[in-house]
Amino acid sequence: MASSLNDLYKHKIKTAEELREILGPYPREKKVIMCHGVFDVVHPGHVRHFIYAKSKADILVASLTADKHITKGKFRPHVPEDLRALNLAAFELIDYVLVDHEDKPLKNMAYLQPDFFAKGYEYVSGGLPQKTQEEADILSEYGGEMIFTPGDIVYSSSSLINLAPPSIKTEKLMTLMEKNELTFDGLRDALKKMAGLKVHVVGDTIVDSYTQTAMIGGQTKTPTMSVHYEGRTDYIGGAGVVAKHLRAAGADVTFTTVLGDDQFKNFVIDGLTEFGVECHAVIDRTRPTTNKNAIVAGGYRLLKIDTLDNNSINDEILTEITDRVAKTSCDALVYSDFRHGIFNKRTIPAFLKAVPENVFKVADSQVASRWGNITEFKGFDLITPNEREARFALADQDSGIRPLASSLYDASQCKTLILKLGDRGVLTCTNNEHEDSESFFVVDSFVDRVVDAVGSGDALLSYATLSMIATGSSVIATILGSMAAAAECEVDGNFPITPEDVLKQIDRAQRFVDFDHSGHGQD
Known part of the structure; x- marks a missing residue:
């Protein structure tokens, strides 16, 4: 710089x-x-x-x-x-x-x-x-x-x-990087170090479907909309797309999940295998593969139809997955929790016990409209909840962001907390000395124009995880994770983010910084 x-x-x-x-x-x-x-x-x-x-x-x-x-x-x-x-x-x-x-x-x-x-x-x-x-x-x-x-x-x-x-995101970034003696070339080098790292992802697979329709009209006697079916597209989502993001970033990824014995089983296994992810699916014939089908007309979502079973996996499946967790050699273990049966109060203690020694532990609990609590994953190296999930976990709707982050950091006993704040960016907490200003830092969102924010948290989690393993720097992890999230927000759909996508974000940020250093200001 x-x-x-x-x-x-x-x-x-x-x-x-x-x-x-x-x-x-x-x-x-x-x-x-x-x-x-x-x-x-x-x-x-x-x-x-x-x-x-x-x-x-x-x-x-x-x-x-x-x-x-x-x-x-x-x-x-x-x-x-x-x-x-x-x-x-x-x-x-x-x-x-x-x-x-x-x-x-x-x-x-x-x-x-x-x-x-x-x-x-x-x-x-x-x-x-x-x-x-x-x-x-x-x-x-x-x-x-x-x-x-x-x-x-x-x-x-x-x-x-x-x-x-x-808008002072460039100034904030410059101040943070200078304080930590970081350069843009250093960020680029960190991306290169991600290649070949081994990550084991365990979590709930979701098949996200979009059924495209055209509005025809409605019934005259009942409030019923009538649409014309035009097509349907299926995507691998949930913990499956986390595995794809990690693989796209250059990691060697093993993915363990639970699927039903239905039409989506082969779709998920074949799709992940073709992408280069080593997929280990436990087939549970008592439940369907989780599918969320959005009915779309004219760009608007009219309805979402969920086919799922959120009941807990049985003890036999739990033992099979935890045995695989304990025996899989990896640099990082990611528990990607969407509360669709794998993770709950009954199973999480067994998952915590199964974690191998000297493995970087990551947890993300995306609760949306279901019960789930990120603080159940105690003692992890990295957690990445959003503000709503943090408030849900602590039953706290009133505190400011810094007190909220402090409470969540202490309750989860984690080492690094990246709290996602939507279009406001992220706040990272790195130690429990909350009275010390060095405990926190903020990175504003790098997004120029939001096209589709779905999947941005998955991209952040993936690049932050690999950055932490590669460099040990929470600052680099937060910056690169935020840049990956921005790249995801600027495309339609939850597509795996590549290092080339993040490099474009780095180049753009550097152009802004160099522009400021030339003696000009931003609008």
Whole structure:
């Protein structure tokens, strides 16, 4: 990656200890004024605030609240703390920037003892709020002074973000990659390392069918639609398409599943075998192969007909599958749970016990409209639920995304959590030190135009899994997984994503970054 303009400003971002050494003790010859806020979006009101503050002292210190203490809205902050700090450091009139890891600025105020602390006019126009009084009390203890900047116009960052969230996905990506010393060539190298890795996928196969029709009309006496049958197309879905994604990425894939003794049995086995997946299907004559048939007319889904049996597999089948799990040599084991009989409270303990030693363990529980809980797969190396599945697992519909991810990480006892947030991208949690900002990072969606989001989670899971085995980097895994998901979203249907598809995403992201470095901005 080319040298970033960010390097010009990083020297202004300091710790509290560094600032105390630079500023010296109070009273001092050069006056210091301090501002504090979230600064999720720096708007004209903030600029006026900074200009007025700098006019009152020699040195302006801008302090910002760390990500972990921001609770405005489920998806805030919109801009991560590292990038918010760089945004402030880029202002010429701001001398130093401090990321405050406390929930209030009181501790750093007492530690640094600025001559002045600047507040916006809105904090005094209706009487002094309790929090502002606490700040004033700290200042009075050593002789500092509170200054209120003029504010005939008050701007709200929250209002601006809710009105039109700024598109800063390139800036976020650049900041994350630079922080972890990653390059685009490094991402390309990671793709090459995936070839030949051995993965065992165990899970529910779904045959997804699309029956195309044309609307004829309806009955006059009853509310019955009439359509003309035009054709039907069947696709291998569920855990089967996860196996295909992994194979398309270059892995050697073994797939173990349960199928019925029906027309779809050979369709699944032959289709996977032709694709290069080693398929081991246990045939259960008491249940059908799961089939979900969408009736489509004029591009609209009129109806979906499900043929399935969600009852648990019997003990004989459970033993046959767990024996295969225990005996199959692989680099990674993926439990792909769609709650169609293989995984449930009765069987999961046996599946956990069967996992071979020193195997990278991955779980994905796509519950949709059924009962399922990702936290039942405890102690796994990687889990990739979406927000709805996380809230379902924790019975939590209210928490913000970071607290939700923290709770799920702890409940599942996993090593890496990639929480899928739809068009907002993903949030990754890598350790249980949730008060530490290093525990989380966000990667925005790389999708330019959504054609069909079906299967994007399967693509993410596959490329994230192989990336983790190949590199051990959760950052690379999240970026490449997100790029694979974007490639899937931009095609119609759940088609296996190839390394060439991901390389196109890498090339596109690099073009955006290089464009920014050329001195131009994005629209």
